[in-house]
Amino acid sequence: MKDEIILSGMQPTGQLHLGNYEGALKNWVNLQDDYEMYCCIVDWHSLTSDFDDTEGLKDRIIQMATDFLAAGLDPSKCAIFIQSEVKEHAELHLLFSMITPLSWLERVPSYKDKAKELGLDSYGFLGYPLLQAADILVYRADKVPVGKDQLPHIELTREVARRFNFLYGDTFPEPKALLTKFPVVPGIDGRKMSKSYENDIRIADSPEDTAKKLKKMFTDPEKLRRGDAGHPDICPVYALHKIYTPNHQEIVQPCESGELGCVDCKKRLTENINKTLEPIRQKRSELNNRQDYIMDMLKDGARRARKRASAVMEDVRKVMRIDW
Numbered sequence: 001m002k003d004e005i006i007l008s009g010m011q012p013t014g015q016l017h018l019g020n021y022e023g024a025l026k027n028w029v030n031l032q033d034d035y036e037m038y039c040c041i042v043d044w045h046s047l048t049s050d051f052d053d054t055e056g057l058k059d060r061i062i063q064m065a066t067d068f069l070a071a072g073l074d075p076s077k078c079a080i081f082i083q084s085e086v087k088e089h090a091e092l093h094l095l096f097s098m099i100t101p102l103s104w105l106e107r108v109p110s111y112k113d114k115a116k117e118l119g120l121d122s123y124g125f126l127g128y129p130l131l132q133a134a135d136i137l138v139y140r141a142d143k144v145p146v147g148k149d150q151l152p153h154i155e156l157t158r159e160v161a162r163r164f165n166f167l168y169g170d171t172f173p174e175p176k177a178l179l180t181k182f183p184v185v186p187g188i189d190g191r192k193m194s195k196s197y198e199n200d201i202r203i204a205d206s207p208e209d210t211a212k213k214l215k216k217m218f219t220d221p222e223k224l225r226r227g228d229a230g231h232p233d234i235c236p237v238y239a240l241h242k243i244y245t246p247n248h249q250e251i252v253q254p255c256e257s258g259e260l261g262c263v264d265c266k267k268r269l270t271e272n273i274n275k276t277l278e279p280i281r282q283k284r285s286e287l288n289n290r291q292d293y294i295m296d297m298l299k300d301g302a303r304r305a306r307k308r309a310s311a312v313m314e315d316v317r318k319v320m321r322i323d324w
């Protein structure tokens with residue numbers, strides 16, 4: 001029997017890239033055997049910034065769910081669902097909004113930066129981390145696998161749980177972040193891999209697309225041709241070798257001496273990335289165009305999530321004395 005609960009969430013950005021895979025998804029796949037797990041595709045969160053772009057949302061959700069299954073998330077072990085299919089998240093968010101001082105939200109570090117950067121000033125955007133707290137606490141989750149950028153949101157979640165417990169009696173655990181170490185995954189321009197930078201390599205890419213993208217990838221700027229001495233420690237191609245090439249140390253010396261050129265080095269990397277992704281891509285191609293199957297799977301996940309969330313909400317209404 002699994003006695004601890006994990007809630008994880010991801011915004012529906014569509015097809016996942018290697019950064020999403022190495023940074024989150026691979027870890028989720030490992031956790032599903034040891035925890036009771038809920039994997040939430042947070043469509044409401046995506047509306048806090050992309051409220052005017054809802055047309056492609058369904059496709060982005062399906063593409064992402066397809067990648068989840070291809071990478072090995074198993075719907076029999078882990079409830080995969082769309083946030084807005086479990087209305088209890090919204091109800092808990094509303095109740096939390098009554099007990100959360102505005103200043104707690106205004107001081108969340110991502111808020112001011114992002115508000116400026118994206119020109120967002122909506123009520124919903126300010127409430128982003130509070131909705132996240134509701135996502136987590138509506139399952140009474142014990143642990144939340146996240147990257148360190150999310151730590152302030154987990155801290156807020158703990159504060160809200162503590163305040164609720166103080167006001168109405170012990171109801172929620174204080175969930176912990178499950179920080180897992182994962183490698184930095186550079187994109188083909190050397191910056192952090194990101195869909196919005198258009199520098200990503202996707203799970204769904206064909207081996208040929210992958211080769212084409214890697215051919216264009218930035219390398220050590222001082223190594224212009226074979227023969228020039230390279231510096232693997234600053235080379236983004238080498239950063240990917242570290243993840244995908246088992247004996248990557250063997251490349252260091254020939255790169256530094258100039259014996260190994262970038263073209264050959266990239267060829268090796270391409271082979272290794274394609275080899276690693278082969279089984280995932282194979283599974284993905286079997287699932288592609290099975291929209292109905294994916295939607296049914298998400299509906300079933302929502303049904304299981306709702307079962308737990310509605311029981312927690314009954315307790316919440318009871319302790320708040322609004323269980324009419």
Ligand code: TRP
Pocket residue numbers: 007008009010011042045131132135136144145146150153
């Ligand atoms: N804010 C998270 C991110 O950008 C997404 C998210 C929403 C989330 N709700 C969550 C993550 C609950 C973990 C738990 O990555």
